[in-house]
Amino acid sequence: MGIDVKKTQKYYNSITTDDLCSCNYCKNYYFQVKSAYPLVANYLASIGVDIQKPFEISPLEPDTNGILEYCTCQYIVFGKYQTFHSHKVENVEFRIATSFPDTGIDDEHFVLELYPIRLKYVVYK
Numbered sequence: 001m002g003i004d005v006k007k008t009q010k011y012y013n014s015i016t017t018d019d020l021c022s023c024n025y026c027k028n029y030y031f032q033v034k035s036a037y038p039l040v041a042n043y044l045a046s047i048g049v050d051i052q053k054p055f056e057i058s059p060l061e062p063d064t065n066g067i068l069e070y071c072t073c074q075y076i077v078f079g080k081y082q083t084f085h086s087h088k089v090e091n092v093e094f095r096i097a098t099s100f101p102d103t104g105i106d107d108e109h110f111v112l113e114l115y116p117i118r119l120k121y122v123v124y125k
């Protein structure tokens with residue numbers, strides 16, 4: 001069976017910006033990640049995932065060049081992951097997450113994580 005793309009799409013469509021964390025590190029991710037990593041965004045879209053609606057992201061501190069690295073970015077995906085193979089897109093590694101907060105979802109799903117994502121740090125108001 002594999003990934004349930006339709007169900008995953010439906011889930012992401014149901015998430016609004018009110019559901020997302022509004023801290024600046026997270027906003028920095030939502031606003032830039034799609035244009036900075038178009039192939040990663042396309043890959044995620046192909047399995048029904050909206051790159052701008054992560055389940056959990058872990059930012060480090062911005063470095064001296066103003067680059068902010070996110071060491072793990074996790075996404076909920078519906079379906080089974082037996083068919084999922086770890087791989088890289090644009091030097092971003094994808095794998096199945098083994099450690100994540102409770103998703104509160106009963107239907108069959110798994111958490112996909114990708115890393116690292118590096119973005120210029122901008123303060124959004």
Ligand SMILES: [Zn+2]
Binds near residue numbers: 021026027
């Ligand atoms: Zn946040």
